[in-house]
Amino acid sequence: MKEAHLLCQAEEIAENVLLPGDPERVLRVASELSQVKEIAFNREFRTITGNYKGMPLTVTSTGIGGCSMGIAVEELANCGAKNLIRIGSCGALQPELKLGELIIVTAAVREDGLSKTYVKTEYPAVSDFELSNCLKTKAEDLGFDFSLGICRSHESFYIDHNQEVIDYWKQKNVLASDMETAALFTLANLRKLRAASILNVVVNDSQDSSAGINSYVEEDEVIMAGESREIKLALEALLAWQQ
Template sequence: MTGDSEDPNDGEQYHLEVGPEDVADSVLLPGDPERVEKVVEGWDDHEIVGEHREYRTATGTHEGTPISVTSTGIGSPSAAIAVEELARVGADTLLRVGSCGAIQPEADVGDLIITTGAVRQEGTSKEYVREDYPASADHRVVSALVAAAEELGYDYHLGVTCSTDSFYPGQSRPGFDGFEARDSEAKIGELREAGVYNFEMEAASVLTLAGIYGLRAGAVCTVYANRETGEFRTEGERKAAKCASLAVTYLERMDEAVEEADADGWHAGLSIER
C-alpha cells in the first residue's frame, strides 16, 4: 500500500503535467515533441496544455471532433508512462503515430503501415503481463485508420509490427564500430518470413497496456526506410498524423452509429457516411 504522496491518480499528472480537463478522449501519440506542431497543422484549432521533459500535449478539434496529441519520446518505457497518465485523466482511445523501418520489399518509402498487432520484442510490456499476452490493435481503430488512408489516397499496408528496445542491434542494425548482436541476421530473417512488416519502438507497449486497461488503441507509421531495398528518406512525415487525425473523426462517427443502432459494438453493417 502506497502513501498519498506516491498516488499519481488525482489531479495533474506527474510526468505529463495535464489534468482531467486538459485532454480529449482520443489522443495521438508521436514520439518527437517537435512533431506535435506538425500533427496539429491540419486541425481546426489547438492549444498546448502541458509540456514537461519529452512530453508535450496539445488539445483541439479536427473536423469538429475533440482530439489531443501527446509526444512520448523514444521507446516503450516513456510511451507506457504516457499511456498510464492519459488513462488516469480520462483518455480512452490512443493512436501511435510515427515513423518506421519496413522489412518487406513491397512497403515503399512514404507508404503507411497500419498495425494489426505487434511482436513484443521490448521489455516494458513484459513488466505488466506474461509474454504470450497479445499486443492487438482494436478492430475499430484499424477500420478507422484504413478508411482514413483510403479517403486521403495514401498507399498503406496492414500487418504485424515488431517493437524493439534498441534502434541499432535490436533491429538487426550494426552497432558502434560494426558490432553485431547475436543471431542478428537470423532474427530479422525469421520476422520477415513470418510476414512482419516493420520495426519501431512503441506500438507493442501501447497496445498491450490498452488491452490490459480496456482502452482501444492502434498504430500507424510512415515508412522512412526499407531494410530489404536499402532505401532511406524522411518522406511523408505528416501522412501518419493526417491519417490518424481523420481516423479519430471516423471513430466518433462509428461510436454514434453504434449508439443509434443500439448495437453491442461496431460492425461493417453500420454506415458512417461522411
C-alpha cells in the same frame, strides 16, 4: 492533480489522442487544428489539446521506446483518454514496402521491455479491431497506399541492424520494426482503451537502419509526405469514428 510526467490533468485531455514519438511532430499536427493550447512540455512529453473540425483532440509525444510510451498511456488514461492512435515511424522488413508508405498495424511482436513487466509474454499485443478497421476504410477513401499487418517492437535501436534477428522476423511475414506499438497495444488492452497504430516507412529493406534513418533526420521529401498522410489519416479516421 497533475500527472507526474505529462503535467496534465483530466479537464485538459480529450478522449481522442494522437501519439507521435517526436515532440516536433506534435507541432505539425497542431497546424491542422484550431483552438490549440499547449498543456505542457516536460522531458519528451509535449501535450497540446485543440479541435479538428469540431472534434476535441489531444496530441502527446511519447519519446523513444516502450517505457516512455507506457508512462504516456497510463497518465493519459488517468485523465480520461479513451481512443489512442500512434502516428510513428518504422523500418521496413519486407522489400515491397517503399519509403513514405503507411502501415496500419494489426498486432505487434512483443520484443519491447515494457510490456513484459505487465503481463506474461503469451499475452498478445493487438490493435482495437474497430478503430483499425476505421483507419483502413478511411485510407481507402483517401486513396493512400498502405499495408495491413504485423510489426515488431524492439528494445534498442542500435542493435536492430542484427541481420540474423531481422531475417528471422522477415521470414515470419512481419512487415516492419518500431519501438513503441507493442507497449501501446498491450497497455491499452489491459486498461480497456482502444488503440491503433499507423507507421510511416522511413527506412526501407535495403538500408542499414542506423544509416537509413538519416534520410528522416534530414526531412527527406518522400518520408515527410508519408508523415503528412499518416497525420491526415488519423485525424479523418477519428472524426469518422465519432460520427
